[in-house]
Amino acid sequence: MSKKKQKEQQKQSTRKLIGIEDITDYSLQTAFGELVYFIIHPTNISVLSDANVNARIYALMTVLKGIAEIEMLCLNSKENFDENKQYLKKQMEEETNPVIRKLLQQDSSNLDRMQVQMATAREFLIIIRLRKEEEKVGNDKSSDIFPYLSRIEKSLKDQGFTARRANNADIKRLLGVYYEQNVTTEKYEDYDGERWVIIGE
Structure with missing residues (x-):
């Protein structure tokens, strides 16, 4: 790779590097279309x-037949403690001290217990890829999309699924889990250090 390309890549934001154009209040905009996520709470079958x-x-099957643009994703939201163990x-x-050795053994057993409890921490997502449309003026686009998305959410609920449309914070969390298995961050920032910026001072 040339030095020029390396410099160009260094200037790119993380979003650009992974192909994300924008994260809206209800979708993820990419070069390959706008993605809307519906989070489905799993059933213990x-x-x-x-x-x-x-x-x-x-x-x-009824839901899948009724929606042509549907895609599915399963995320593993459990933490991995292999390196810790x-x-x-x-x-x-x-360790030569038997007391310390026993404490280390208890720590290891605790990690095993936590991993077993989180073994079923999966998230199931229905993804709707909205077709690229010509730019519309005003709120015309929103007035077309939201009733369509509401119908999909209603269809999922009518079939007995506990589902909701992912919002901006949900989408950031899903990306964190997908790309770096980060299941501990409570709030994702748009920019590093954003929480420390005080506007108006």
Whole structure:
């Protein structure tokens, strides 16, 4: 890679590098279309009867048949403690004090317990890719899109799914999980250090 290209890449924002043009209040705008996310809360099918599982499958099939532009995504929102456990194991092998070794063992067991509890921390998303339309004046575009998105949300709820449309904060969190497995950040900033800026002073 030439030095000129490297300098150009360094000037690009993170959003540009991963192909994001903008994050609106209801969508993610990319070069390949505008993406709207619907977050579906998972159902624990291990406690359902075969008939109920079949009913859930049929309900999902009904939703998929009714929406042509639909895409699906499953995110793994659990934290990975493998490196922490390897570090604790190494410390236990090197530690000569039995009390400290026991404490390290308890820490390792606690991480195992946490990982088991988070094993089902999955997020299921229905994605609607809005077609690129010619620029419209005023609120015409919004008046077309929002009723369409509301119909999709209603269709999901009518089929028994607990779903809601992702907002700006949800989309940032989903990107954090997707790109860096970050499940601990509570609020994502648009710019590094944004929370420290005091406007008007």
